[in-house]
Amino acid sequence: MARITIDPITRIEGHLRIDAVVDGGQVQKAWASGTMWRGIETILRGRDPREAWLFTQRFCGVCTTVHALASVRAVEDALGLEVPLNAQYIRNLIMLAHGLHDHIVHFYHLSALDWVDVTTIPKADPAKAATTAQSLSDWPGNSRQEMARVQKKVVGLVESGQLGIFANGYWGHPAMKLAPEVNLLALAHYLQALEFQRKANQVVGILGGKTPHIQNLAVGGVMNAINLDSLATLNMDRLYMLKDLLDEVVPFVQQVYFPDACAIAGFYPEWFDIGAGVKNYLAVPDLPTDTRSTIFDIPGGTIFDGNLGSVKSISGARDAYFRQSVVEDHTHAWYKGSGALHPWKGETNPDYTDFKDDGKYTWVKAPRFEGKPMQVGPLSNVLVAYAQQHELTRKWTDLALERVSAVAGHRITVDKLQSTMGRYLARAIRAAVLSDLAVRHWQLLVKNVTSGDAHTFNPPSFPKDAVEGVGFHEAPRGALSHWVVVKDGILSNYQAVVPTTWNASPRDERDVPGPYEAALLKNPVANPDKPLELLRTVHSFDPCMACAIHTLDMEGRTTATVKVL
Amino acid sequence: MSTATATRARIAVIGLGNVLFGDDGFGPFVLALLHSRWEFSTDVTLVDVGTPGLDLVTYLQGREAVILVDAVGATGRPGELRRYRNEELTRMPAKPRISPHDPAVQETLLIAQFAGDGPRHVLLIGTIPLSLEQGAGLSAPIHDAASTAAAMVVDELATLGAAPALRPEPVDVDPWWMRAPATPSSHAAR
Numbered sequence: 001m002a003r004i005t006i007d008p009i010t011r012i013e014g015h016l017r018i019d020a021v022v023d024g025g026q027v028q029k030a031w032a033s034g035t036m037w038r039g040i041e042t043i044l045r046g047r048d049p050r051e052a053w054l055f056t057q058r059f060c061g062v063c064t065t066v067h068a069l070a071s072v073r074a075v076e077d078a079l080g081l082e083v084p085l086n087a088q089y090i091r092n093l094i095m096l097a098h099g100l101h102d103h104i105v106h107f108y109h110l111s112a113l114d115w116v117d118v119t120t121i122p123k124a125d126p127a128k129a130a131t132t133a134q135s136l137s138d139w140p141g142n143s144r145q146e147m148a149r150v151q152k153k154v155v156g157l158v159e160s161g162q163l164g165i166f167a168n169g170y171w172g173h174p175a176m177k178l179a180p181e182v183n184l185l186a187l188a189h190y191l192q193a194l195e196f197q198r199k200a201n202q203v204v205g206i207l208g209g210k211t212p213h214i215q216n217l218a219v220g221g222v223m224n225a226i227n228l229d230s231l232a233t234l235n236m237d238r239l240y241m242l243k244d245l246l247d248e249v250v251p252f253v254q255q256v257y258f259p260d261a262c263a264i265a266g267f268y269p270e271w272f273d274i275g276a277g278v279k280n281y282l283a284v285p286d287l288p289t290d291t292r293s294t295i296f297d298i299p300g301g302t303i304f305d306g307n308l309g310s311v312k313s314i315s316g317a318r319d320a321y322f323r324q325s326v327v328e329d330h331t332h333a334w335y336k337g338s339g340a341l342h343p344w345k346g347e348t349n350p351d352y353t354d355f356k357d358d359g360k361y362t363w364v365k366a367p368r369f370e371g372k373p374m375q376v377g378p379l380s381n382v383l384v385a386y387a388q389q390h391e392l393t394r395k396w397t398d399l400a401l402e403r404v405s406a407v408a409g410h411r412i413t414v415d416k417l418q419s420t421m422g423r424y425l426a427r428a429i430r431a432a433v434l435s436d437l438a439v440r441h442w443q444l445l446v447k448n449v450t451s452g453d454a455h456t457f458n459p460p461s462f463p464k465d466a467v468e469g470v471g472f473h474e475a476p477r478g479a480l481s482h483w484v485v486v487k488d489g490i491l492s493n494y495q496a497v498v499p500t501t502w503n504a505s506p507r508d509e510r511d512v513p514g515p516y517e518a519a520l521l522k523n524p525v526a527n528p529d530k531p532l533e534l535l536r537t538v539h540s541f542d543p544c545m546a547c548a549i550h551t552l553d554m555e556g557r558t559t560a561t562v563k564v565l
Numbered sequence: 566m567s568t569a570t571a572t573r574a575r576i577a578v579i580g581l582g583n584v585l586f587g588d589d590g591f592g593p594f595v596l597a598l599l600h601s602r603w604e605f606s607t608d609v610t611l612v613d614v615g616t617p618g619l620d621l622v623t624y625l626q627g628r629e630a631v632i633l634v635d636a637v638g639a640t641g642r643p644g645e646l647r648r649y650r651n652e653e654l655t656r657m658p659a660k661p662r663i664s665p666h667d668p669a670v671q672e673t674l675l676i677a678q679f680a681g682d683g684p685r686h687v688l689l690i691g692t693i694p695l696s697l698e699q700g701a702g703l704s705a706p707i708h709d710a711a712s713t714a715a716a717m718v719v720d721e722l723a724t725l726g727a728a729p730a731l732r733p734e735p736v737d738v739d740p741w742w743m744r745a746p747a748t749p750s751s752h753a754a755r
Contacts, residue, residue, distance in 0.1 A: 040699055043585060046746040054741055058585050061616025109619055109676070153679065164655070165675035194680055198623045212617050 001028075002528040006535075007035070016504060016543050018516070019355075020534060022525045027534070030513075030520035032504045033355065034364035042348055044494040049075040049486050050219045050460065052494065056482065057213050059496065062544055064212050065098050065204060066475040067482070067496065073293075074482040075219045077317045078469025079462070082291040084455045087221035089445035090207055090234075092287045092297075093242070094214065095473065096438040097203035100249055102476035103378070103431040104200065104257055108186075108193040111424070111539040114532060115264055116186045117176040118166045121154040124180035133185040136263055139255040141192050142185070150188040170532040175524075178267055186264070189256050196252040199245045203438075206242055207234075221457035226449055239446055246438055253435040261428030262400050265421050266407020275420030275537040277519025278373045279306035281380035282502070284314060284322070284481070286474035287437060289444070293317060297437055298474060301384045302369065306418050311387035317470050326481070326497060328365040332506040339509060340368060343483035343495040344468050366505040366514060367497050375515045376478025376502040377541060379417060379426035385433075386414060396432040400425055420519065423540035462489035475499055477542050503541045516541060574610035576727055577628050577684075578718055581635040581670070583616050584742040588643075588694030588707045591714075592634040594740065595690075598715045601738045603729035609722060621673040630686035630725050632718055633670060636707075637691030644692060644706030646714055651687035688721050690714050701742040 007017040019031040040059055044052050053071035057064045069091060076083060083091075126147035133142035157164055170176075178186070201211055207224065208214025216223045225233040265272075285300035293316055300314040300322075314322045328346060331338035336349040353360045366373070374380075385393035397414060404412045404425065417426055466487040473480045478499035485493040505514030516538060524533050578599065580592030593613040600611065612624055625631055637647055655674050670689065677683030692714065695704040703711070722728055 040585060043699065043701065048746075051741070055585065058583060058615060058742070061583065061614070062618050062620060064615065105619060109622075153681075157679070165672060165679050191680055194622065194626070194676070198626070201620075201623060212614055212620060 004525070004528055004531050004534065006531065006538075016500075016538075018520070018534065018538055020520055020523075020525075020531070022528050025524055025526065027520045027523045027525060030517045031357065031361055032364070032506065032514060032516040033362035034504060035362075041494040041496055044491050047491050048489070049078075049462075049484065049491050052484075052491060053217050053219075056496065059498075060544060061212065062102075063475060063477065065094055065208065065214050066473050066480055068214060068217050069095065070471045070473045070475075070480050070482040070496070071484075072217050072219050073317070073471025073473065074469045074484040075460070075471070075486065076469070077471055078467040078484055078486050079219075079460050081220055081460050082458055083288075083293065084221050084453075084458060085291055085448050086224075086226060086445065086453060086456045088288050088291065088293075089441055089448065090216070090222050090224055090456070092441045093438065093445065094204050094207050095286070096434050096441060097200045097207075097246075097249075099434045099476050100253060100431055100438065101197045101200035101204070103427050103434075104193050104197045104253070106427065106476075106542050107257055107261060107424070108190045109197075110542070111536075112186055112190060112264075113166070113169050114536045114539055115176070115268065116178060116183045116190075117171055117173075118154060118163075118169060118183065118187060119158065119171040120176075120178075120180040121151055121184045121187060122158055122180075124151060124184040126151055126184065129181035129184040129188075132181050133188075136259040137255045139251070141188070141256070146188055147184055150191060151184055154184075154187065170530045170535075173530055173532045174526050175532055175536075178264070182263070182267065186260060189260055192252070192256065196249055196256075200249045203242055203245050203249075206238060206245075218457055219460045224456055226454040226456060228449065234449075239442075239449070243442060246442060250435040250439060253431050258396070258400070258428050258432045259403070261425055262403035263407055265400075265412075265425045266404045268421060269404075269408035269410070269412065271421035271536070272412055272416040272419045274523060274533075275423075275519045275540065276306070276418045277517075277521070278375045278513075278515040279418055280304050280369070280372050280374045281383050282369055282374040282376050282479050283380040283384040284472040284474050284479045285316060286472075287441065297440070298381065298433075299385050299388045299390055300474065300479075301388060302374070303380075303383055303387060304372070306415070308383060308387040308414070311384060313388060317472060322472075323470060325370045326367060327371075328367050328495075328497065328501075329508040330365045331509040332360055333362050333365045334360050335365070340366075343470075343481070343497055344485055344493060346483070346493065346495040362504075362506045364501055364504050364506060366508045367502050368508060373505055373508070373512055373514050373518075374502055376499045377423065377426075378430040378476075378478070379423045380478055381474055382426040382429050383414075383417065392433045392436055393429070396429045400429050420523075420537045420540045427542070462486065464488050466492065477544055478502065500541075500544050504543060516543075573627050574608055575629040576609045576631070576722065576725055577624055578609060578611045578632045578722075579621075579624055579634070580611070580613045581616070581621075581633060584740070585699060585701055587696045587698050587700055588692070588703055589636050589697050590701065590703060590742065591636045591692050591694065591707055591711065593742075594703055594708075594738075595634045595711050595714045595718070597738050597740045598711055599718060599729075601736045602715070602732055603719065604732055605722075605729045606727055608727040609729070618669065619673060619676075621669065622676050625673055625677045625684055626680065626682045628684045631684045631688075632721050633687070633689040634714060634718065635670070635689060635691050636694040636697075637689075639691070639693055641693045642706075643695035643704070644710040646710055646717065647691045647693070648717070649689040649691065651684075654687065654689060686725065690717050 287297035584590035
């Protein structure tokens with residue numbers, strides 16, 4: 001028996017620690033722990049709600065725009081403030097472009113190397129890699145010359161003895177199964193993806209004024225001035241600049257990322273039977289297309305016990321089913337006392353006890369929906385939309401399953417998406433859906449602007465009495481909600497329930513584990529010294545602890561330990 | 566300046582760190598200081614990138630030189646300034662990553678290098694933090710180090726042939742994250 005602790009960063013940084021007890025080649029028990037205090041919301045108490053989004057945008061350096069957006073939506077909800085159509089479309093385009101950027105980066109740069117063994121690439125036949133790539137897609141970047149060029153770069157690294165960026169992979173691990181040619185084509189796309197994620201980010205930059213921290217939001221709309229004849233504003237030139245970027249990013253998602261994810265999933269079909277974990281799913285509706293935010297292009301809802309037939313819709317931020325059902329339990333988190341509180345009543349009083357297996361062991365609270373742990377993220381989004389007959393989700397999911405089944409040689413059904421590999425595949429499905437919707441929302445914006453509507457902002461006014469609001473966003477990592485209480489123009493409470501809080505949640509007062517902890521159970525571990533399989537399941541959730549800091553560690557401390565019990 | 570509309574400046578000065586966590590906001594503060602005292606040519610762009618994790622690679626690619634300003638975990642007195650070049654930054658032992666924040670300076674430099682369009686010239690100016698507790702604002706020794714760090718950035722730009730011009734009248738250093746919270750009375754006019 002062995003205990004594996006993966007704790008990449010030192011005590012003072014805000015990261016995720018995973019502990020797993022392994023016996024008989026399988027995980028028997030797991031713990032997820034956030035290692036930094038998450039009370040960042042207290043900074044916002046007493047501040048002007050109109051500037052809260054500037055601060056929340058700094059909660060997380062990777063998910064900047066999503067916290068900015070959820071913040072203004074929460075205040076707008078508290079005030080009952082409508083948002084002009086142009087502002088909705090501009091915000092939607094920012095979200096769509098950010099989502100595409102984020103999913104591309106997750107697949108190629110953050111997780112592909114869990115499945116792709118770079119060190120086999122020198123053995124690959126570039127011509128065969130090109131043929132394989134061309135059989136998956138008619139993307140022009142799949143020539144034999146391109147494959148040979150990338151192979152040469154890898155050969156150069158291997159011969160230099162310095163693997164550089166690839167120095168920390170679990171190379172040669174028995175769970176690595178792709179042919180050298182498939183590894184080569186995946187790495188070629190890893191390099192190409194750098195360019196396309198940047199183009200997606202440029203869309204955010206044009207509309208938001210700057211990246212990574214956008215400047216254009218306001219409670220009540222956006223600050224973009226629209227004047228089709230003025231050079232200084234959002235004019236036709238800029239709108240077509242966006243179109244040009246989307247015309248490059250959308251094909252990359254549909255002709256490279258999506259087919260690659262399907263192929264890799266098909267080569268690892270056993271991972272559709274691993275890592276389901278918590279089979280309750282929560283997604284919030286997003287991409288509003290009316291000023292009151294009651295009509296959405298992506299549906300939200302819940303599914304319980306893995307039964308798609310149980311789907312129940314969440315109609316919007318005013319829906320009591322969502323507003324009343326969320327609590328945060330802190331029984332096993334480093335806060336005073338135990339039990340659960342609604343976010344509007346949420347407290348953040350630290351009580352650090354060190355890591356106690358059966359006591360408190362994390363700074364992350366345990367959000368629960370109607371008392372149950374929920375999985376959030378692209379898989380929840382896809383399942384909730386699929387179960388509600390969402391047309392685009394159905395189109396891309398059915399196509400994905402057809403492709404995966406063809407590679408695997410046996411039928412992979414939609415229920416199999418409830419797994420570690422299902423989370424990777426669902427992210428690619430969601431990216432394809434978002435890419436279609438990005439084109440649609442660009443068209444909606446252009447149509448509205450050319451009809452003569454230049455309105456982008458409704459000024460807020462604040463009542464004396466306390467008002468409560470919730471702003472949500474179906475972010476790249478899943479359902480995000482910000483909960484505010486505003487009194488006399490000042491924030492009196494602020495709680496952010498972030499996607500990784502749902503997924504990295506600890507046990508609750510009934511000792512029910514959170515999604516990571518449950519998904520790691522029964523995970524195979526061939527070699528506890530190289531826990532690649534654990535990283536695959538953890539990475540499938542795309543973890544991101546909000547409010548991480550960034551101090552560069554110049555002394556290279558050890559970070560993964562295995563202790564024989 | 567949006568990243569898409571501007572021609573890519575050949576030199577980037579990049580402030581790293583979370584402004585909501587005390588001395589981790591050193592990099593963004595040094596950038597605010599630079600803006601307040603100097604004017605920069607179109608060769609130079611100043612970017613407060615926060616804590617971008619892997620997304621940092623976007624700000625490194627296609628540059629001739631980058632100057633990074635950050636808080637560093639090293640042994641020494643709080644406020645001490647350290648300088649690191651490309652070779653030191655990229656030869657540290659790699660570590661497993663879990664979240665997208667984990668790949669940072671080292672990994673993004675290596676990715677840009679592998680992609681073939683990484684900066685040839687890299688300097689990281691770091692300070693040893695005193696406090697990374699939650700809250701906006703720098704501790705005294707780190708605040709004091711910021712002026713020296715800004716001068717080091719200016720010197721480095723001069724050797725790169727892109728010395729900034731001193732402003733005749735410095736503007737206030739007033740980053741939004743260091744302003745006091747609103748008070749109900751300041752809202753009375755509303």
